[in-house]
Amino acid sequence: MNKKKMTRKWILSGMALSLLVPTLAACSADKGKDSDVRRTLRIGTMSGSKQDEVWFRQQFTDMFELTHDGIDIEIVPAIDYTENQFEDQSKQQEQPDQMEKVKAIMTGANPVDVMIFDMSMLSPLVNENLLKQLDPLMKEDEIDANDFVPAVIDGIKEQGNNFVYALTPTFTPSALYYNKKLFQKVGAEVPKDGMSWDEVFNLARRMKSGTGKDAVFGFSFNQWGASESFWDVQNYAAPLQLKMFDDKAETMTVNTPQWEAVWKSVADLYKDHVTPRQEDMNAMYEQPADGKVINNPFQGQLFLNGKVAMTIGGYDMINQIEQLNNNADKLKLEKLDWDVVTVPFHAGHEGVGGSIYLNNLSGVNAKAANPEDAWEFVKFMNGKEWSKLKARSTYEMPARKEFVKVRDGMNYNVDAFTKMKPAPMLQSSLKEQKLYRDKPNLYMVTELGNRFYGEVIQGKKSVKEALAAWETKGNDLLQKIKTNPKGQIDGVFDDVYGGGDGGIIIDKRAVEAAAGVG
Template identity: 70%
Template sequence: MITKSSRIRKWVLTGMTLSLFVPLLAACNTDKGKDDPDNRRTLRIGTMYGSKSDETWFRQQFTDMFEFTHSNIDIEVVPAIDYSEMQFEDQSKQQEPVDQMAKLKEIMTGANPVDVMIINDLSMLGQLSNDNMLKQLDTLIKEDNMDINEFVPTVVEGIKEQGNGFLYALTPTFSPSALYYNKKIFTKAGVDFPTDGMSWDDVFNLATRLKSGTGKDSVFGFSFNQWGAGDNFWDLQNFIAPLQLRMFDDKGETMTVNTPQWQAVWERVVQLNKDRVTPKQEDMQYDEPMGDNYRYNPFQGRLFMNGKVAMTLGDYSMINDIQQLNDNSDKLKMEKLDWDVVTVPFHVGKEGIGGNIYLSQLAGINANAANPDDAWEFIKFMNGKDWAKLKARSTYEMSARKEFIKVRDGMSYNVEAFTKMKPAPVQNASLKDQNLLREKPNLNLINEMGSMIYSQVMQGNKTAKEGLALWEEKGNALLQKIKTNPKGQIEDAFNGINDNAGGGGISLEKRAIMEAAGVE
């Protein structure tokens, strides 16, 4: 017999079941709608540079696989700067400096903003996050149970530093560097191999012990790049990047280079070059064989590859060159390299910071995105394990996921050396500095002036102290010209630089000999 109470209990249970089932149906319907091919959506992805002519390459690198697995999402690629259109501008307009940040912000705002922004410059990430142009990803990462600890710590920390401790972008790959060394040179000199966690002082002391020979038989202890010469300004800037030495004040009106710290750095590098611990440009010259037996050698003039440099800085892709050399050593009549790597050296007081780490596929969600859900879906996919497994095949970049970082087949080296050091702070990366450089693009002339003077110092025409004093004097004069003419062409920007070469172009060493001989 069915009682009234039993009927009530049945209705209650039925109601409870339906109340649980309805949300489930709704969720299923929502998911179905989300993946329904008829529910087509467009995801707009912004890039710094691009054009319709090379969009195929970009899609192959970034979006084809995502579109294949998300058949109801169409990808639209939107370059901030279309260089295919720029070539048709008149000559005067082509020579005008392009405000990259302004162009980037144009596609991130307005009536039809991009949803995802792929950033190739770590400093731009910092500025966009400071300007509240990007959506913070930390909450989304937590909600989707993405374990950020599975990523290389230095990559995550490098991104967080640009976002005041928060993540505003993720990258599936990165390009790290390490200190490569030639085992044979160390063994022959009876010097212990370098190790991870060495300071620059440690490395330079080792390098001094490893130099040997003269002329064509010279072997150098260290070079700032794998090509050999260490007398260029670019190498110097990479070397001092962790120290964050400034060229001018935050107003761009006064030079700040004539200081003991600047002088110490210049003097150290100059002395290494003078003592033949590091090679000069002329040391890279080689006798090119001619005649019927001529064979192209891609490693000619590359001192480390030819066993002429004991240690050199190189990025991850340098392994490709070493492998190619060793595989073809018989044909090239070259000796195989017995090598390994350790971490990039650090400056005392800046432990753990090695510089020369590039994060160039940073994907973030535009704060103004019309389609933020699909934007996050794309970034998740781009930084997921499946995509990382494919990207781990790259011989030019490393996967940002730790589990896919492995020694290449058939090789043996200290692969962890590439993952231990944090990237150096980006020069002029602060919001104030970026705004200043946009307002006064002619400030780049100060850098160019420094390069010219540094070259004179490396050639021995000036001391480091003289060079920095000249840079300060002429730089201050140039800064005043830039103040009144921040963007236009400046006549005689480097007036007096070459005229001030010490001794009329005669090196300091020759001047000393002449003075000792009583020659005026």
Template identity: 80%
Template sequence: MSKPKNRVRKWILTGLTLSLLIPTLAACNTSKGKDADVRRTLRIGTMYGSKQDESYFRQQFTDMFEFTHSNIDIEVVPAIDYSEQQFEDQSKQMEQPNPLEKVKAIMTGTNPVDVMIFDMSMLSQLVNESLLKQLDPMIKEEKIDTNEFVTTVIEGIKDQGNGFLYALTPTFTPSALYYNKKLFSKAGVEVPHDGMSWDDVFNLAKRMKKGTGKDAVFGFSFNQWGAGDNYWDVQNYAAPLQLKMFDNKGETMTVNTPQWEAVWKTVTDLYKDHVTPHQEDMQYDQPQDGKMRYNPFQGQLFLNGKVAMTVGDYNMINQIQQMNDNSDKLKIEKLDWDVVSMPFHVGHEGVGGSIYLNNLSGINAKAANPDDAWEFVKFMNGKEWAKLKSRSTYEMSARKEFVKARDGMSYNVEAFTKMKPAPLLQSSAEEQKLYRDKPNLNMVSELGSRAYSEVIQGKKSVKEALTQWETKGNDLLQKIKLNPKGQIDGVFDDVYGGEGNIPMEKRAVMEAAGEG
């Protein structure tokens, strides 16, 4: 580990722009009394990393804390060290490590980490395993006002913590519904507004659809690229509904239901009615004068004025700004846009998908140094650190004070803060255990993807596809019951006929053997 003075020199050389803020941050050093001069080590766990390359993580999370807490040394401990994996034999490289088991190992071993930094997918698992210390008592004692944080962020964390706070995050990555103001004005249709249901959005999208070929305008797309045939977009759309693919034992399929049918029919009808664009519509996003020119936004139908509304994350603003700033060079029209909150499913008001809480920090229940661990979590989520992180162009500050539109831009920035994250799949302790015990259950979703593809291709109705998924899925679940972790062959061979539907890896082998 490098000496403290080397880290100070690094910050002097690379962080001069922070000089005006340093006195404020230095005042946050709360080491007091007899402990002020005692050197201590704070062990911080990460989901992934490498001991040989910690610089990025330290710049993002720990360097400033060490600078302002000169008697504390930080040791970074990755749960999964990807640099070590590359030296394993090929068979072990193919095995994907279990993130939860790896995290548990560094939190419960002989020298446990004090702080754990992780993403939202891990929070409920750590809470259910009683691995994290509840933060509510310390927050109350320190008189930290959680009302200063974005409400939906705090509520989202509580939802995964059984109503309590076991972690905090300085930033989050929200999504919103972007819309093209010019297209709505030209069509004489009222623009979207905050608090719309998915039904409202789809009805609006149908009114905005017009034209064909190169003159076509599409009402909506589930992503900024445009094509409406992506199975994973459907999964994200349906996430707040928490539809289950199989029962709690992982032995019986539960997809052939009116709820599943309604979701699939809604989305595939939009595709069939050409309210959402098709893959072939991407070709019209080409220069019509026959002259080839570089356009880094080519293929993104919303950015190029071909889609009236789309779901996009916070980072999409960067692309819009960059495109508009260079519109003259690209010889394209500037995008006149705004955003509204993510739509909701009726009965699930206030919940929107595609909102991610990253960089959560929690205190290990077995921390050897819990006081400094809390000091770090408090620092990482304090106002001073939030001010620095608010400069991010791809994440939004979790503190209300720093939720502002970008300099020189005007848009409905509050739209990004109105919706809670959708509950994660495999969020309950029982579901998590089921997938750990039977990792082959992940194959069931692939069956669903292929069934959905047949609906898109017009080969089957939604009902027929779901019935097939149910039948093939039940057969697969019985095989998984007998072989929960080992390789299962022939699962997809007889599901879809035709060479085009042969799994990619199998098709590659056939071609290599001269059979393709």
């Protein structure tokens, strides 16, 4: 975590503690068991260590412990990432089975009472019957699921077989940002909520104009503009649930009309310079003839510089817009007149789309030794008082609808961040997650696709040719992975764009992201 961001969180936590303790204490004074009997509430986390436990306590448990007499909190990480920190390099590269580690602390001799986890773990935990269903508890305590924004509660229910097994006080959504002035300039109607991707792409083509330094682009998949990234394609296609290979990871499944349509839609935007490419960025930011360097901390972010009409951005992008507009005169930049609408949807997948992350979900262990305090903690963490405090965050949105508000001094369509459900996770089943854990080299299949996608963007292959090549090369790779699921595999990329690879070292974060467990 960025130290500056962590320091900010510590300061906010300290301020909030002093302001809200009296209120929360009054609300919690008569709750829970007999406060004269001390008891321990064991809270499980995905990972952690004794060294960073203080930060976790400040974020999640200190307030609860202060306002609930007689309860001591014990933090139990499923994976202590310091355990192999000082091992030799080969052992450091060994990835622990995250699901097995979580199951161990939830089903062992001394199981945790509460589990805090991210969205990728919800469906597996539910399917393994490791979490207690919260719907009856919510009904008993008159907690209405409709008080939570649809993006949160619908996403949770979708991963929980239409039931609630966990709650979260915050989430990180995205939206389609647009530049009002650019639309006014060409006389085009501004975007609106509930647009399809085809509608947005057609509008983007209308907004494209100029060349070189005078170019204005219609759309970018992220605020940085010219990433030409395969990751953007994956995010764009996520609601379609396209798979790269079969359930046994033995046969590629990419040479299909569905994959072709996705790649062609994106590639055409780059080919026609509707979406900026790296060469466009280079032309736009050529060194001035006089050699003078202009101070622009937002250089490279084309939307913030008025060079992109629409872009997909997270909720925290508002921070940068606010900084830009507050300092525009100093930087000699034009203020941004902007708004947001919902992320576009794919036909047949209305209401689904965008990068929506439900982090810090909390659930009650089905085998909890202290289930009453466990539910009290989950209820407290997702209650109105705590949500009101968390609503101050400029990086996350509160999950409760009543605290979702436009920031002071601003005017924008805040509901755009709350309407779309998160795309179902492709590797949500236990079987699929286990496949990636057993065969971490499967990450190489994604990298292979990235290489062929790059050839399409650079005009070296058509979409059909690239997908056919990915299928052929991928099938060969899958057979090698079948016999060598974890060790180094050489020569995979020798005849693919980018040259030889000399073997590839599997990156932990990439594997976890691909497996839906990071």
